[in-house]
Amino acid sequence: MNTEYIHWSPDRGYRREDLRKAAGILRSGGLVAFPTETVYGLGGDGLQKDAAKKIYEAKGRPSDNPLILHISCQSELDTIVKNIPEQAEPLMNEFWPGPMTLIFEKSGSVPYETTGGLDTVAVRMPAHPGARELIAEAGVPVAAPSANTSGRPSPTRAEHVREDLDGKIDMIIQGGSVGIGIESTIIDLTGTMPLILRPGFITREMIARVAGSAQMDPALSGRDHSIRPKAPGMKYRHYAPRAAMTVFEGDIIDVVAEINGRAAAYPADRVGILAAIETENCYRHGHVVAAGSREKGTVANGLYAALRQFDQLGVEVIFSESFSGEEQSEAIMNRLLKAAGHRVEFLPK
Numbered sequence: 001m002n003t004e005y006i007h008w009s010p011d012r013g014y015r016r017e018d019l020r021k022a023a024g025i026l027r028s029g030g031l032v033a034f035p036t037e038t039v040y041g042l043g044g045d046g047l048q049k050d051a052a053k054k055i056y057e058a059k060g061r062p063s064d065n066p067l068i069l070h071i072s073c074q075s076e077l078d079t080i081v082k083n084i085p086e087q088a089e090p091l092m093n094e095f096w097p098g099p100m101t102l103i104f105e106k107s108g109s110v111p112y113e114t115t116g117g118l119d120t121v122a123v124r125m126p127a128h129p130g131a132r133e134l135i136a137e138a139g140v141p142v143a144a145p146s147a148n149t150s151g152r153p154s155p156t157r158a159e160h161v162r163e164d165l166d167g168k169i170d171m172i173i174q175g176g177s178v179g180i181g182i183e184s185t186i187i188d189l190t191g192t193m194p195l196i197l198r199p200g201f202i203t204r205e206m207i208a209r210v211a212g213s214a215q216m217d218p219a220l221s222g223r224d225h226s227i228r229p230k231a232p233g234m235k236y237r238h239y240a241p242r243a244a245m246t247v248f249e250g251d252i253i254d255v256v257a258e259i260n261g262r263a264a265a266y267p268a269d270r271v272g273i274l275a276a277i278e279t280e281n282c283y284r285h286g287h288v289v290a291a292g293s294r295e296k297g298t299v300a301n302g303l304y305a306a307l308r309q310f311d312q313l314g315v316e317v318i319f320s321e322s323f324s325g326e327e328q329s330e331a332i333m334n335r336l337l338k339a340a341g342h343r344v345e346f347l348p349k
Contacts, residue, residue, distance in 0.1 A: 250347030
């Protein structure tokens with residue numbers, strides 16, 4: 001397949017003919033990768049069984065891992081959900097459009113191929129104006145998981161999408177770097193209380209302030225394998241670089257010393273170190289990549305690009321600082337620990 005490339009920019013938007021072409025591809029059952037404020041998504045018509053199958057095939061994604069439907073306005077919910085629970089209204093009013101996905105009971109119009117066999121459907125209204133314009137032009141809810149090979153770090157730039165999906169999908173919309181850099185917060189509203197299935201930019205505290213309360217799915221810790229994940233996709237490895245990675249938790253002075261000691265056991269060109277901008281100069285050996293600044297809160301934005309950089313460097317092992325204590329620490333650490341296969345070492349105090 002020959003993948004076509006078009007552009008979107010915050011200043012000029014789309015060329016009209018490009019927008020029509022991209023929307024036409026979606027309506028005809030094809031796949032279009034496009035930028036959102038979180039990561040790049042791989043879009044297909046969420047109401048077409050075959051389009052959903054194409055998404056799973058292009059990504060190499062397990063078919064029981066549900067896809068998120070993206071809408072351009074709230075009225076588009078009416079045809080894809082059975083009902084809108086009362087607790088959804090304040091959340092939608094506060095956080096839509098934005099990086100929040102809500103889980104509802106699905107209507108009969110949404111095929112099980114899109115929902116991974118579930119009777120529920122995940123829905124998001126992105127804040128990215130180009131994403132909403134594309135969805136509105138297509139006139140269909142767009143199923144759009146991250147536009148990467150399943151298990152790899154999610155794409156935050158168009159070149160990341162090209163690395164994984166060039167030649168596998170119909171079109172890639174080049175829109176520069178994304179603004180947030182990690183996926184949306186997923187909230188299950190089918191129970192009596194909002195249940196966070198995936199932490200994201202919108203934190204538990206932010207949700208509780210609006211909804212009155214919010215709980216984290218106990219399966220998120222990944223430590224107790226007897227707890228079945230509420231969402232099937234949570235059982236799969238995600239965001240992972242090719243090299244084995246270990247995360248070190250503890251006082252940052254101790255973490256730096258421990259990583260320096262571990263790194264010295266490897267040839268310098270085979271070891272990677274994931275750090276913050278504030279500490280990257282503390283390491284003496286190996287390829288040091290800074291995800292972002294702790295002080296400026298930019299770690300989430302640079303995390304996936306940093307993990308992909310280690311693949312390009314060809315390292316065999318990665319040692320990572322922990323980023324607990326950041327504003328979006330639940331989301332950052334969720335992604336980081338999944339990328340590391342939950343290999344984490346706690347240094348004594």
